[in-house]
Amino acid sequence: MAPKSTEANATVVRYEALVGCLYRIWVRPDWALGEAEWHAGQFVRLAIPGDDVKDARAYSFVDARDGVFEFYVVAVTGGRTSPRLQALRAGDRLWVEEKIAGHFVLEHNPPGARLLMVATGAGVAPFVCMLRNGAAPLAAYTSVGIVHQVRSPEHLAYGAEIAAWAQRDERARYVPVISQPSAPLHVVDGHAALTGHVQDHVPTGRLARQLDAPIDASTVVMLCGNPAMIKDMTAALEAIGLARHKKSKAGQIITERYW
Numbered sequence: 001m002a003p004k005s006t007e008a009n010a011t012v013v014r015y016e017a018l019v020g021c022l023y024r025i026w027v028r029p030d031w032a033l034g035e036a037e038w039h040a041g042q043f044v045r046l047a048i049p050g051d052d053v054k055d056a057r058a059y060s061f062v063d064a065r066d067g068v069f070e071f072y073v074v075a076v077t078g079g080r081t082s083p084r085l086q087a088l089r090a091g092d093r094l095w096v097e098e099k100i101a102g103h104f105v106l107e108h109n110p111p112g113a114r115l116l117m118v119a120t121g122a123g124v125a126p127f128v129c130m131l132r133n134g135a136a137p138l139a140a141y142t143s144v145g146i147v148h149q150v151r152s153p154e155h156l157a158y159g160a161e162i163a164a165w166a167q168r169d170e171r172a173r174y175v176p177v178i179s180q181p182s183a184p185l186h187v188v189d190g191h192a193a194l195t196g197h198v199q200d201h202v203p204t205g206r207l208a209r210q211l212d213a214p215i216d217a218s219t220v221v222m223l224c225g226n227p228a229m230i231k232d233m234t235a236a237l238e239a240i241g242l243a244r245h246k247k248s249k250a251g252q253i254i255t256e257r258y259w
């Protein structure tokens with residue numbers, strides 16, 4: 001049974017402030033996590049020690065190798081937990097729930113020839129984790145696309161890493177989407193960027209062209225982050241013949257809502 005309050009059981013080993021409210025934090029739990037016990041795409045709950053467990057929040061692994069968990073977080077203005085996690089520095093203690101959770105993992109995907117991963121903001125975290133740790137399941141796809149929608153180009157954390165991955169693998173494409181560009185924008189980290197909202201580029205065929213791959217019933221689409229993007233993107237995909245994947249009926253669309 002889950003505890004009602006949270007006791008320190010992990011240490012911050014590194015903190016990195018990024019632009020605006022974004023940060024990365026690396027945490028070493030006192031307890032050991034075996035390699036076989038987690039999959040890229042899963043998450044743990046974090047809390048400030050002493051908080052009620054209801055104030056713990058889920059954060060996706062960016063990585064969980066060698067006993068250190070990496071997270072990529074947006075400090076939500078007025079939020080209960082994410083701004084206080086942002087105040088932690090190396091050596092500070094926190095609570096990490098000793099339970100790895102989540103089904104948003106490559107290993108649970110329905111069959112499909114191509115993979116398309118679409119994130120907003122911090123929703124890119126599980127996909128970066130999959131690029132780093134999911135070589136075997138990713139090998140099953142003839143093409144792998146990552147779309148990352150953010151407000152402005154400086155919010156493309158992990159952009160250089162994703163771009164380098166896309167350059168190494170001929171099946172891979174990286175498509176940044178800038179929703180509020182302040183200037184005309186053509187190329188980000190060597191990759192042509194789209195502007196506006198990702199769902200608007202589905203009916204026009206522009207997203208598929210940018211990915212160099214059709215989006216159809218042979219495409220598995222993983223959506224992560226902002227619930228509005230997930231709703232609108234699901235509708236756009238349904239309009240071209242894809243369906244939500246359910247236990248009872250196989251489809252192509254898998255989702256992870258961050259709120």
Ligand SMILES: Cc1cc2nc3c(=O)[nH]c(=O)nc-3n(C[C@H](O)[C@H](O)[C@H](O)COP(=O)(O)OP(=O)(O)OC[C@H]3O[C@@H](n4cnc5c(N)ncnc54)[C@H](O)[C@@H]3O)c2cc1C
Pocket residue numbers: 043057058059060061071072073074075076078079080081082083102121122123125256257258259
């Ligand atoms: C499975 C899962 C994995 C998650 N992984 C991550 C992660 O890797 N990184 C991350 O930053 N967050 C992640 N989240 C969101 C995270 O759990 C918290 O909801 C978020 O940090 C806000 O918590 P809070 O206590 O500060 O805000 P609260 O006091 O709980 O306020 C919540 C409100 O903040 C807003 N909100 C929540 N998340 C965001 C966001 N990312 N951007 C803008 N507004 C938001 C919503 O309006 C929401 O109703 C994940 C959520 C889930 C369910």
